[in-house]
Amino acid sequence: MVIREKLDISLLTISYIKALSQKKIYNIQSISLKNLFFYSSDKSIKQELDKNVHNFFKHNEIILARDFLFKNDSFTPRSMYLISPIYYAYYTKLVFNVSLKLKRHDTEIVNFSTNHMETFYSGILEFTNHKDKIDNNAIFNKSYNLFRQEREKYFDKHVIKVDIKDFFNSISTKILINKLKNRIGECYEVTELEKFFLYCDFNTLPQFHYSIASSLLSQIYLLDFDEKLSLLLQENKLNLIRFVDDMYIYKKSGEYKLNEVNNLVDNINSLLWFDGLVLNSSKTKLLKPEQNEESFKLIDIVSMNETSYSSEKLIDDKANEVINSGGLVEFISILNEMYKKDGIYIQEYLKLLDKYLSVNGGDSNKVLSNIIFTEKWKRLNYRDLLLISKKWNYIFFNPSQFTVLYILVNRYLENKKIVDGSNIKRVLSYMYKKDQLKFRDSMVVIGYLFQNRKKNKNLLKKVEYLNKDYVDFINKYLKKL
Numbered sequence: 001m002v003i004r005e006k007l008d009i010s011l012l013t014i015s016y017i018k019a020l021s022q023k024k025i026y027n028i029q030s031i032s033l034k035n036l037f038f039y040s041s042d043k044s045i046k047q048e049l050d051k052n053v054h055n056f057f058k059h060n061e062i063i064l065a066r067d068f069l070f071k072n073d074s075f076t077p078r079s080m081y082l083i084s085p086i087y088y089a090y091y092t093k094l095v096f097n098v099s100l101k102l103k104r105h106d107t108e109i110v111n112f113s114t115n116h117m118e119t120f121y122s123g124i125l126e127f128t129n130h131k132d133k134i135d136n137n138a139i140f141n142k143s144y145n146l147f148r149q150e151r152e153k154y155f156d157k158h159v160i161k162v163d164i165k166d167f168f169n170s171i172s173t174k175i176l177i178n179k180l181k182n183r184i185g186e187c188y189e190v191t192e193l194e195k196f197f198l199y200c201d202f203n204t205l206p207q208f209h210y211s212i213a214s215s216l217l218s219q220i221y222l223l224d225f226d227e228k229l230s231l232l233l234q235e236n237k238l239n240l241i242r243f244v245d246d247m248y249i250y251k252k253s254g255e256y257k258l259n260e261v262n263n264l265v266d267n268i269n270s271l272l273w274f275d276g277l278v279l280n281s282s283k284t285k286l287l288k289p290e291q292n293e294e295s296f297k298l299i300d301i302v303s304m305n306e307t308s309y310s311s312e313k314l315i316d317d318k319a320n321e322v323i324n325s326g327g328l329v330e331f332i333s334i335l336n337e338m339y340k341k342d343g344i345y346i347q348e349y350l351k352l353l354d355k356y357l358s359v360n361g362g363d364s365n366k367v368l369s370n371i372i373f374t375e376k377w378k379r380l381n382y383r384d385l386l387l388i389s390k391k392w393n394y395i396f397f398n399p400s401q402f403t404v405l406y407i408l409v410n411r412y413l414e415n416k417k418i419v420d421g422s423n424i425k426r427v428l429s430y431m432y433k434k435d436q437l438k439f440r441d442s443m444v445v446i447g448y449l450f451q452n453r454k455k456n457k458n459l460l461k462k463v464e465y466l467n468k469d470y471v472d473f474i475n476k477y478l479k480k481l
Contacts, residue, residue, distance in 0.1 A: 007127050009100065010049040013093040014042055015131065016123075019138035020210055026450065028067070029082050029209040032477035036085040048086055049093045053195040060086050063476060064200065065469035067209075068443045072365055074353075074398050075346045077439065079169055080207050082473050087200075088208060094196055095213035097189040098180060099125055102220065112219045114226055116233040119242045120147040121219050123212035139210060147243045154239070157250040159287045160261055164245040164272065165280035168214065171205040171221050172276060173197040179221060215244060221275065228271050236264065261286055318359045319370040328371060329384045331356040335394035344440070349397045365401065372405050382418060385409055389423050396440050403447030424448075428459075437462045 018037055024030035036045065048056060062084050069078040083091075099110045110125040122144075124137040136142050164170070177197070180190045200206070205214055205221070233240055239250045249264065269279050322328050334352060338345055357364040371377055377385070389410045395402040406427075413419040431437065431445055442463045449456060455474070464471040 007129065008046075009096050010046045010093055011042075012127065012129075012134075013049060013089055013096055014045055015134045016138045016212065017089050017092060019135045023139055024210055027209050028450075028474070028478065029085075029088065032082070032085040032473070033088060035477060035479060036089070045086070045089065049090055053094075053192045053199065056090055057199055060084070060090075062087050062200065063469060063473045065473045066467060068400075068439065068446055068467070068470070070398075070400065070443075073346070074349065078207070080209065082470070083206070083208055084473075085477060088211075091196060091206075091208075092211070092213040094189070094193045095216050096125065098184075098193055098220075099216055100127060101184045101187065101189055103127070110216065112223070112226065114230045116230055116238065117226060117240045117242065118147075118150050119219060119226070120144070120150075121212075121244055122210070122215035125212060125216060138212070140215075144243065147241065150241050151248060154241070154248075154250045155292055156289050157252070157292070158254075158256050158289060159251075159292045160249040160256065160264065161283070161285045161287060162247050162249070162265065162268065163280050163283050165278050167245040167277070168205045168207050168218060170277050171218060173202050173204060175276065176205065176217060176221050179224065183223070218244060225271055225275055225277075229268065232264075232267055232271070236260075238264075255288075256286060314359050315363060315366050315370050316374075318357065318363075318367045319374070319376055322357060322367065323371065323376045323379055326384070327356045328377070329380065329387055332388055332394045333391075335397055336391045339393035339396065344396050346397070365398075368398070368401050372401060372408065375408075377405065377409060378412065382413075382416075385413060386418070389413055389419060392423065392427055395427075395444060399440050399443035399447060403444050404451060407448060407451040431459065431462060434462070436465055439466065442466050 014037075017033055021030050021033035021037065025034070048060060051059070063082075064084075065082045067078070067080040067082055069080050070076065071078055103110050108127045110127075112119045112121070120143045122140040124143050126133055126137055128134065177190060177194045180193070184190060196202075205217055208214060229240070232238075233249070237252050239252065241248045241250070265279065265284060272278055322331075331352060335349065338348060338352075342348070353364045353368075354361070357367040359367060377388070380388075389406065392406055395406050407424065410419060410421075410423050414421055427444070428448070431441060434441060437445065445459050445463055449459065455478075460471050460474065
């Protein structure tokens with residue numbers, strides 16, 4: 001479908017980000033965006049977005065703060081950032097402008113799929129004024145569901161699963177800009193994006209919460225790779241389905257031979273090498289049809305308290321098993337004892353996590369999130385809940401999830417008049433007494449503040465020593481939690 005009217009990209013950006021901020025109401029970045037729209041009119045925001053990069057920088061302050069998040073190993077911090085909300089919006093507008101230049105003329109939707117390849121990114125960019133479409137496209141759920149539907153077509157096929165190691169951090173913004181110039185020329189839209197990267201000192205693709213902009217650019221970066229890969233797939237009679245960098249390669253008929261798998265993975269790695277990328281060898285898997293389907297019995301994806309958790313049947317069944325068998329309480333009790341003896345012993349924690357919560361050797365954190373946010377823990381008897389609520393050292397092994405569980409259980413017991421609030425006060429007392437908070441301490445403090453929806457100047461002062469930009473961001477852009 002040809003676009004019938006010229007769209008105002010700034011207004012389209014405002015519509016996308018407003019839809020995002022209204023759906024992700026507990027995420028720090030999203031709250032800042034919601035406050036932007038609450039305290040500023042769409043007209044005044046549009047005036048800023050319409051400025052060129054030089055004038056925009058001149059009139060708008062930037063705060064860029066590293067967020068407190070671990071990768072799934074509960075040890076390595078993620079390179080996720082918070083950025084001033086008007087900058088988040090401006091970056092999105094710049095990428096929408098570039099995407100419009102790259103979009104095929106026969107469609108309003110930015111789609112990177114090619115022959116033998118169906119590709120999906122976080123969100124769907126559609127150049128339309130239709131509010132309902134924008135509301136659905138703004139977050140990743142719709143595109144992920146389309147990805148899921150495409151995968152379901154191949155449940156009877158053998159599949160190789162691969163992904164790109166440290167994908168966003170491996171994307172050079174300098175190389176990305178050169179790729180854009182080669183495709184659409186040294187136009188105004190590309191030059192403005194280049195200036196933005198230089199001003200913000202982004203040498204690799206920035207990772208912001210729920211950013212459709214960075215997801216779009218990641219797929220643009222892969223266009224050269226995709227063209228070569230498409231030929232490789234055609235030669236070998238294969239199909240590929242990808243969500244951002246997670247790739248599933250299906251054999252049209254028959255089984256994969258081991259030499260086929262090894263040669264294909266080696267060829268893909270060679271193609272990625274030209275763009276400074278590499279496959280994640282630890283996540284490369286060959287799945288038979290029954291394994292392919294078993295790994296993907298997804299019913300729905302739900303977001304609650306902005307921790308996305310999966311209600312896959314396998315995940316849900318495992319969560320029920322852990323609760324019914326007493327495994328959760330046993331797991332937490334072992335962690336408390338281990339903390340007293342060995343401190344935060346991450347390697348042993350991961351082994352225990354796998355032992356008590358994993359499904360087919362993975363998805364342990366999904367199971368834990370399911371237990372927390374579907375409130376399956378409420379099925380435990382009061383004696384077990386008291387064990388979870390009194391001894392609290394276990395929260396340091398996984399602060400982002402266990403802090404939420406600890407506070408929810410304590411608040412539940414307080415409402416039942418079983419405990420009096422002294423448990424949480426002991427945790428706070430511990431934090432107050434520390435001269436300096438460590439990374440995990442700060443994650444506990446942040447978890448507490450957001451669960452209680454209140455600012456605490458003394459606790460924020462503690463966090464400030466470790467991450468001043470983070471506290472500055474909260475104080476400036478979050479009038480209240």
